[in-house]
Amino acid sequence: MPRELYRFDLALDRTLDLTEANVRASIGIDLDMLTAPDWTVCNELGVIGHSLGIQAIHSASATGTDDVLAIFVQNVGLGRVAPQLAETWHSLGDVAP
Numbered sequence: 001m002p003r004e005l006y007r008f009d010l011a012l013d014r015t016l017d018l019t020e021a022n023v024r025a026s027i028g029i030d031l032d033m034l035t036a037p038d039w040t041v042c043n044e045l046g047v048i049g050h051s052l053g054i055q056a057i058h059s060a061s062a063t064g065t066d067d068v069l070a071i072f073v074q075n076v077g078l079g080r081v082a083p084q085l086a087e088t089w090h091s092l093g094d095v096a097p
Contacts, residue, residue: 016054
């Protein structure tokens with residue numbers, strides 16, 4: 001079974017960027033709250049962001065290793081989320097190191 005990697009061409013203008021310390025501070029949260037095992041704060045931010053019409057939330061991942069971008073597709077409106085097939089793998093040998 002082949003595996004596929006997609007890259008996305010994005011055009012969003014209503015994104016909450018929680019990778020910025022000043023943005024987190026302005027809404028009263030810190031990085032530890034975003035990476036904690038308890039996802040309550042993240043879930044609440046998602047519900048509030050979606051209801052306010054935010055198109056996406058950019059944040060540290062739960063592991064704190066990298067970032068994630070959660071897109072609310074119902075709120076994209078005139079924005080753009082266009083997937084583009086980047087690679088297809090049929091075996092582990094196809095994966096570039």
